[in-house]
Amino acid sequence: MTRKYNFSAGPAALPDQVLQQAQAELADWQGKGLSIMEMSHRSDEFVSVATAAEQDLRDLMQIPDHYKVLFLQGGATSQFGMIPMNLLGQKTQADYINTGIWSKKAIAEAKRYAQVNVVASTEAENFTRVPRADELNLSAEAAYLHYTSNETIGGLEFDYIPDAGQTPLVVDMSSDILSQPVEVSRFGLIYAGAQKNIGPAGLTVVIVREDLLGQALPTTPTMYDYKVHADADSMHNTPPTFAWYLAGLVFKWLKAQGGVEGIAEINLRKARKLYAAIDASDFYANPIALPNRSIMNVPFTLADTQLESRFLVEAEAAGLLNLQGHRSVGGMRASIYNAVSETAVEALIEFMQHFEKTRA
Numbered sequence: 030m031t032r033k034y035n036f037s038a039g040p041a042a043l044p045d046q047v048l049q050q051a052q053a054e055l056a057d058w059q060g061k062g063l064s065i066m067e068m069s070h071r072s073d074e075f076v077s078v079a080t081a082a083e084q085d086l087r088d089l090m091q092i093p094d095h096y097k098v099l100f101l102q103g104g105a106t107s108q109f110g111m112i113p114m115n116l117l118g119q120k121t122q123a124d125y126i127n128t129g130i131w132s133k134k135a136i137a138e139a140k141r142y143a144q145v146n147v148v149a150s151t152e153a154e155n156f157t158r159v160p161r162a163d164e165l166n167l168s169a170e171a172a173y174l175h176y177t178s179n180e181t182i183g184g185l186e187f188d189y190i191p192d193a194g195q196t197p198l199v200v201d202m203s204s205d206i207l208s209q210p211v212e213v214s215r216f217g218l219i220y221a222g223a224q225k226n227i228g229p230a231g232l233t234v235v236i237v238r239e240d241l242l243g244q245a246l247p248t249t250p251t252m253y254d255y256k257v258h259a260d261a262d263s264m265h266n267t268p269p270t271f272a273w274y275l276a277g278l279v280f281k282w283l284k285a286q287g288g289v290e291g292i293a294e295i296n297l298r299k300a301r302k303l304y305a306a307i308d309a310s311d312f313y314a315n316p317i318a319l320p321n322r323s324i325m326n327v328p329f330t331l332a333d334t335q336l337e338s339r340f341l342v343e344a345e346a347a348g349l350l351n352l353q354g355h356r357s358v359g360g361m362r363a364s365i366y367n368a369v370s371e372t373a374v375e376a377l378i379e380f381m382q383h384f385e386k387t388r389a
């Protein structure tokens with residue numbers, strides 16, 4: 030088996046050890062004579078897997094007891110609608126910060142339910158930085174403030190947690206959850222699709238403060254009501270059992286890496302090295318303001334765009350996969366999530382330098 034270096038933005042790389050363990054116990058989970066995929070979600074076996082995964086995530090993020098952790102389906106995209114449905118309550122307005130493509134999608138969906146106030150946007154600057162704290166025009170009537178901590182496509186990441194006062198803060202952490210420590214108590218709700226930094230696609234994690242539950246709009250479908258899932262330990266219906274199990278293996282792996290603190294050190298080193306290589310050359314460029322450069326998604330362009338397809342072909346031949354930028358922006362993008370090793374990033378840098386030398 031040869032595992033190549035995978036820089037996919039999502040579904041993204043998973044740790045080798047996790048895949049090996051899943052493979053080893055795929056057909057016969059812990060001597061039970063069947064796969065974890067073939068068990069009832071209500072069996073003692075699966076419930077123990079589910080509970081351990083939640084506890085490990087709670088440990089990793091130091092999630093306080095008055096927060097519920099939900100294991101849902103529908104992707105982060107479903108959250109774009111679930112959030113206003115569940116959090117507006119008696120209010121009709123919600124504040125959103127616009128930092129790029131994912132913020133815009135969240136805003137567009139929220140507009141179906143709420144009067145959306147875009148309290149700050151850096152679109153006029155092509156989303157090359159996040160708004161400063163003093164640029165946020167928060168409204169007193171907002172039910173919550175929503176932002177995207179890491180814009181996966183733009184490669185733009187907040188270097189601070191916005192302060193919304195008493196207004197609950199809601200964050201789309203799909204592409205940077207578990208990449209570095211965050212203070213969960215600053216948030217009303219954190220959500221993330223699993224396929225970037227947690228596990229396989231099909232699972233969405235929601236971490237929500239308990240007092241925000243139970244005020245869903247009356248028209249909210251049962252499956253879109255957080256309280257229904259919270260009351261049923263995310264087993265109101267059949268949850269995505271295999272994805273939940275696999276996320277649990279990733280959480281155990283992450284604990285073995287020194288937890289979020291341990292992986293953050295590696296992540297920062299990986300990102301610094303890659304940005305340094307980009308900045309050291311006129312051949313490559315990244316437009317994002319230094320403090321807002323994402324440590325998870327590193328987009329870059331080639332000065333000579335004619336060379337892009339050659340770059341991708343040769344990178345793939347060198348065992349470096351999925352470096353093509355998002356179809357909406359072009360260029361290159363290296364996603365360097367937790368499961369992408371420092372060795373992989375070093376191999377990419379070496380390739381980039383070699384490619385430049387042979388073209389200069």
Ligand SMILES: *Cc1c(COP(=O)(O)O)cnc(C)c1O
Binds near residue numbers: 039104180222
């Ligand atoms: C990938 C991504 C999404 C969409 O996730 P789905 O699970 O495909 O719905 C939303 N927000 C951010 C920041 C993302 O990176």
